[in-house]
Amino acid sequence: MKKLKMAVKRLLSKTGSLDLFIKRAYIWATVFSYKLRYFLIQVKPKQIIFESFQGKSASDSPYALYLQLQKSLPNAKFIWVFANDNITDFQTLQKQANTHCVIRGTKAYFQAYASSQYWIVNCRLPYRLLASSKQTVIQCWHGTPLKKLGMDIKVENHPTSSLKAMHFAYQWEGRRCDYFLSPSAYASSCFISSFGLDKNQIVELGYPRNDSLFRYKDDIEYQQAIKQKLGIEKDKKVILYAPTFRDDDFSNGKHTAINRLDNDAFKEQFKDVHFLFRGHYFANVESKKDTGFLDVSDYPLINDLLLIADEIITDYSSLFFDYLILERPMYFYMYDKDKYLNDIRGTYLNVDTDMPGPVVERQEDLLHAMKEMNYTIEQQNKFNQLYNLHEDGKSSFRIFNTLIK
Template sequence: MRVKSRLIIFESFNGRDISDNPLAIYKQLIQVDPTIQGSCYFSVKPSEYSRLSQQFPNIQLIKRFTPGWVKYMARADFWIMNSRMPKWWQKNRQTTYIQTWHGTPLKKLGVDIQHVEIPGSTTAKYHEGFVAEAARWDYLIAPNQYSETIFKSAFKFNNHFLEIGYPRNDTLYNDNNHHYIAQVKQALFGYQPKTVMMYAPTWRDDDFQQQGQYKFTLPFNLAEFFQTVSKGTVLIIRPHYLVKDKIDITGFEDRVKIFADEDINELYLITDLLITDYSSVMFDYANLKRPMLFFPYDLAHYRDELRGFYFDYRQENLPGPVVTTSSEFMSALKNYRQANGFPDYQSNLHDFNQKFCAWENGQAAQKICQLILQGGKK
């Protein structure tokens, strides 16, 4: 079948959401050329269709894996996605597939993972699926040289890289101002908290009770946390969507907010201190050049047994203190409060930004739009 010119299908996280790089590209595209909106669609899971229809009333949605979806996918001029498509769905040879991916890798990816711990899959099957999928990508976005080198290895990708940074991060350059930040705080909290800290841990593949049922353990005591930080501090917890209902914040509902579905870039913009472990959020947040605190409480297990890292986590000169116990964590928070940051890590933060944010400048989505409007020509 011939593709239909300017028919564009977007998809975020296998249709679970409308977010991340595909949404940033969509917004920029209809801003540049409003006439194209009528032929742009987001592919979403049927189970999420009602929720996303209400959340994004001006975006056209199609239900994933339905007869209508097949008609649009088969004739699309472009696919713009941040995760993999099922192997059984074939791509029209005339369709241009732009893979945006969704993070700078610290943890091993694709065929670089020696032992896959995903329920219902094997290591060989996982590797085979990744290589077959990456062969279909016409373009792959690389946020930095470090990522491009890893993507070549992990995905066995041999087509065209777009060395432009991530479109989702454009807002960290274009909207990083007091007025916009105040608007976001008001919308999320209903007031202007003095200090916002965000705990955004990584997804732990093996922390499940049984297939499809995962756990979440907060590695610090909330009462002790709020005794240590300054008054007026609000804590945002940004969990994986599979565990967002497993977090106990009883007694702290007024000072702890669980934001699993909100736009993480807006959360970055209002956050004064990011607390994480091995999550790729560290690379995106580094664009803002703000303090970070690393709490890898299960470092040995995660590094050596579960996923493995691309660089030595403890020797990489991370842009903030690294703590592995609750007492060390509280001590670091006390230091942050007293010094209003981590001044001893400013040099590390600068170097980290130069390495991982070098291709970011707030214009990534605009460059993708130019590629689309030129018909996908290199």
């Protein structure tokens, strides 16, 4: 049944207006079903539901706000969404006196949304979840965008949706949230155009997810504890490779994460280095038996990985905006730059002139750039003023004080 559903989606993605018509009809039908089924459920004041990365973990800005709300609203009731009950965070949070966990897509999941006064999420939700006037939806999103999003994508190449239907889906997401968090004027502009937001939906007070980066960026003891947890020697240099997904790299219903640096020609150029690889949360990691990389794709707290990384290698991922806070070297390995810019998504910034680190297309050029380490703190400070102006470790408190208190 799942394969048949995916096959139908892929077929409809080629039909344009028909796909849009079916998408609209499907969304409104599921909303009607949801409202009909749960309209008698009363909204409970001070009940707050959190969802991060479609239930993969308790992480990112929703988790930062959860920690803030535990201190500021100790009598509130908190509900966390997880994909299944085998996730470590499910077991941990379920033991908290004021916290309950639900499984995504179940009856309890939809009941929890129907009864919660606040929805705090960082991902797109099932279409049927449309809040009532007594509820407040806070969309945290999950990073400052470099690659184009939603309505800003102009290339017809999505594997399971036509461009028209995808644009409508992002408009729907923007329409149903009351507040959309943003760390900068640049990000606000991207979110307004990609989700079809009004300016009054934007709350430009920084990303709660980055509070811990600011707090622990100089805390060596905290960073050593993370290394110990991952089995990394405390004095060993750490390099994190974290590419984003490709829309056209899609099979068996999932995007694929490929580690293009997991080869001897790259690894043999380094001594006493521990390599980490993190795929996008959308993607399945293509695994190898013999590798010099530790796969940390399922490690829930990305900030932990950034804190222990002496350098990062990425491409079109938003990750580098957060890493800028730490003022460390970063490199952009865009092996498919022309294809990505012209045939896949495109980017908001000019990657040839606007990036805070070397942009290369070949592995040998990446190795050369890493040996030269041609970046400056002054350059990164300039970028932080543009993109991380509010990142001072207090974003969670400001969001609470502005939107919930």
